[in-house]
Amino acid sequence: MRLVDFHCHLDLYPDFEALVAECDRLGIFTLAVTTTPKAWSRNNMLASSTKHVRAALGMHPQLVAERWREIDLWEELLGETRYVGEVGLDAGPRYFSSLDRQTEVFRRILRCCAQAGGKILSIHSVRAATKVLDLIEEEVPDGRAKFVFHWFTGSAADARRAANLGCYFSINSQMLQSDRGRALVSSLPIDRLLTETDGPFTSQGDGPARPRDVGQTVRHLATARGLSSAESAAVVLQNLKILTA
Template structure:
């Protein structure tokens, strides 16, 4: 099966270079998201000669309180990539105090992507899905960018609104271990589903999940949607091709 890991923090593993090579050898389409634009150069260097690994230019909302000034660097680097992530908003208790700054930064990211055109964004939306969708509607004219909501935990109404806006959803194994998560994933449009690990922030057994472990998510997705494993993998691959077309 061809596998897709559309959100993985490869540069946060000690064996970063090994994992890039492994994804390439196994033919796993892997989106290497970054948490700061200062990480861009190394990620871009390691992925630029590969067929299956792509680097995304990020400024993680959980880091915005301390690193918001890096948005200037982010903007200067944007022309070097089609992929953006991890970006977005986090309204959880630890990060709520920086919501105004997060909103300012995310708004600038969306505006810049709209101006550039053709960007694909992997978006964090913890406890902030309605606000994320508001900003997308406000700042990005239809057709100017594409959006993938990573590890989406919003309500059913939020999910329907996101789907109406054309968003995709990348789901991981941990999402599919709870009844609520399975119910949410089962309700999402099947032609908008992608898979991810969000490694190293999820686990496979005792170890952090790595791109090759996304096969477990494919199997769980198959069970949740009543598909064969082969059809589940084929659906995700077809959705990736439509997203990146």
């Protein structure tokens, strides 16, 4: 099966360089998301020599309180990539105090992406899916960018709204371990589903999940949607091709 890991923090693994090479050798399409623009250069350098790994330019909402001034650097680098992530909003208790600053930064990111055109964004939306969708509608004219909600935890209504806006969803195994998660994934349009690990923030066995472990997500997704594993993998790969066409 051809596998897709559309959201993985490759640079947070101790064997970062070897892991990039492993993804390419195994033919796993991997989106290497970053958390700050200062991480972009090394990610881009390693990914640019591969066939299957792409680097995304990020500004993680959980780091905005301390790193928000790096948005100037982020904007300078945007022209070097088609992929943007991890970006978005986090309104969880730990980060709620910086939500206004997060909103200011994310709004700027959306405006820059709309102006540039053709960008694909991997979106963080913890307890903030409605607000993220509001900002997308306000700042990005239809067709100017594409959005993939990573590890979506919003409501069913938010999911329908996102789907109606043309958004995609990247699904990981942890999402499929609860009844609520399986119900949500089962309700999403099958032509909008991608797979991810969000490694190293998810586990496989005794260690952090690696892109090669995304096959488990493919199998869980197949079960949730009444497909074979091969059919599930083929659907995800086709969705990726359409997204990136």
